[in-house]
Amino acid sequence: MKRIVHVVVIGAATLLTASALRAQFAVPPEWAYGAGPAAPAGAAPVAPPAAAAPAPAPDTSLKQVPGSAQSFTLAQVRNAFGPADWFPGDHPVMPAVVAKGKSPDARACSLCHYPNGKGRAENAGVAGLPAAYFLQQLNDFRHDLRKSAEPRKANTNIMIGIAKALTEDEMQQAAEYFGAMKWTPWVRVVETTTVPKTRLAGGLFIPLDGAATEPIGMRIIEVPENVEQTEVLRNPRSGFVAYAPPGSIKKGEALVTTGGNGRTVACGVCHGADLKGIGPVPGLAGRSPSYLTRQMYDMQAGARHGQWAELMKPVVAKLTDADFVSIAAYVASRTP
Numbered sequence: 402m403k404r405i406v407h408v409v410v411i412g413a414a415t416l417l418t419a420s421a422l423r424a425q426f427a428v429p430p431e432w433a434y435g436a437g438p439a440a441p442a443g444a445a446p447v448a449p450p451a452a453a454a455p456a457p458a459p460d461t462s463l464k465q466v467p468g469s470a471q472s473f474t475l476a477q478v479r480n481a482f483g484p485a486d487w488f489p490g491d492h493p494v495m496p497a498v499v500a501k502g503k504s505p506d507a508r509a510c511s512l513c514h515y516p517n518g519k520g521r522a523e524n525a526g527v528a529g530l531p532a533a534y535f536l537q538q539l540n541d542f543r544h545d546l547r548k549s550a551e552p553r554k555a556n557t558n559i560m561i562g563i564a565k566a567l568t569e570d571e572m573q574q575a576a577e578y579f580g581a582m583k584w585t586p587w588v589r590v591v592e593t594t595t596v597p598k599t600r601l602a603g604g605l606f607i608p609l610d611g612a613a614t615e616p617i618g619m620r621i622i623e624v625p626e627n628v629e630q631t632e633v634l635r636n637p638r639s640g641f642v643a644y645a646p647p648g649s650i651k652k653g654e655a656l657v658t659t660g661g662n663g664r665t666v667a668c669g670v671c672h673g674a675d676l677k678g679i680g681p682v683p684g685l686a687g688r689s690p691s692y693l694t695r696q697m698y699d700m701q702a703g704a705r706h707g708q709w710a711e712l713m714k715p716v717v718a719k720l721t722d723a724d725f726v727s728i729a730a731y732v733a734s735r736t737p
């Protein structure tokens with residue numbers, strides 16, 4: 402008995418050391434978090450420009466997107482308490498909290514996660530999540546058990562504020578609404594050595610105008626298929642392309658399906674052989690690789706540590722940045 406306890410304690414200590422070491426050397430991968438460059442230590446605050454140019458007159462024209470009979474102004478598209486719903490036929494009737502939110506603290510879920518729950522790389526796809534899992538996450542946000550390992554990731558902080566403003570009833574309605582829809586693919590994973598140069602817009606990577614490229618390095622660069630449709634019009638039918646390093650999908654497949662000789666744990670046991678989820682365990686197949694990586698990193702760093710996240714600890718404890726890239730590329734490339 403003494404010996405068993407001893408072995409367990411040594412095992413736990415090794416695990417702890419491994420994660421402590423990792424936390425010490427690694428920083429949240431910028432390609433997955435999109436928090437922007439950190440201000441150098443001791444930098445003076447940037448002074449606002451002395452004479453700002455007069456703001457251009459707001460664009461009040463009506464906009465349209467292909468295949469939709471609706472038209473909206475840009476202000477309507479971005480209305481935090483009732484954003485545009487381009488395709489009302491694509492989803493069930495939205496509960497009030499999803500369509501309009503609740504002023505002042507809970508912006509409408511449909512603003513960021515879209516009315517169809519597809520979400521975007523900088524937030525989360527929530528369609529097709531098991532209702533029990535969805536509620537568990539809202540409660541983890543509420544009780545400060547889930548935050549971002551990158552404190553400058555502003556929209557995760559906003560999500561925490563939203564979760565804290567909801568009633569039990571509103572959480573339940575949102576969970577049932579999004580859970581009733583199936584997850585369908587809209588991220589195309591492409592292996593390549595070069596990627597477009599990008600800029601950040603609210604945590605989302607956007608290709609620069611023109612054809613400038615740079616080496617991909619050990620990153621996944623996930624960008625809208627069509628900048629105008631996603632960035633300006635928030636078209637919930639316009640998806641994403643994720644560039645990944647050559648060979649990453651195959652390496653990821655080995656880790657995900659076998660656990661890579663103890664480097665991680667085969668995912669299918671809990672997430673289902675096809676990675677579509679089992680019972681309350683969420684589906685992963687075909688979801689945003691930036692989002693998936695943020696979550697694995699957050700769990701490794703201990704920033705996401707709700708009750709159920711315990712089960713993910715041995716999965717992520719030893720993973721390196723290169724492993725995250727491979728696993729996320731493979732999982733995102735699976736068709737749900």
Ligand code: HEC
Nearest residue numbers: 508509510512513523524525535538556557559560575695
């Ligand atoms: C301002 C944008 C924004 C709004 C509005 C918003 N969310 Fe979120 N949501 C996020 C972000 C950002 C994340 C977490 C992304 C991360 O940390 O990587 C998230 C994550 C989630 C998750 C976890 C998903 C998962 O797979 O674990 C749930 C559930 C969720 N939101 C529900 C809601 C509900 C319900 C509403 C409306 C009441 C809502 N959100 C409104 C931005 C938003």
Ligand code: HEC
Nearest residue numbers: 657665666667668671683693696697707709710712713716
């Ligand atoms: C022992 C069971 C188990 C195994 C094995 C497992 N997971 Fe998980 N995973 C979970 C549970 C349970 C959750 C929900 C955690 C929570 O509620 O915070 C989860 C959550 C996740 C999430 C966050 C999903 C979201 O929507 O935010 C990701 C990403 C993930 N797992 C990836 C993986 C990958 C990749 C593997 C294999 C390399 C894997 N998991 C293996 C049980 C497991």
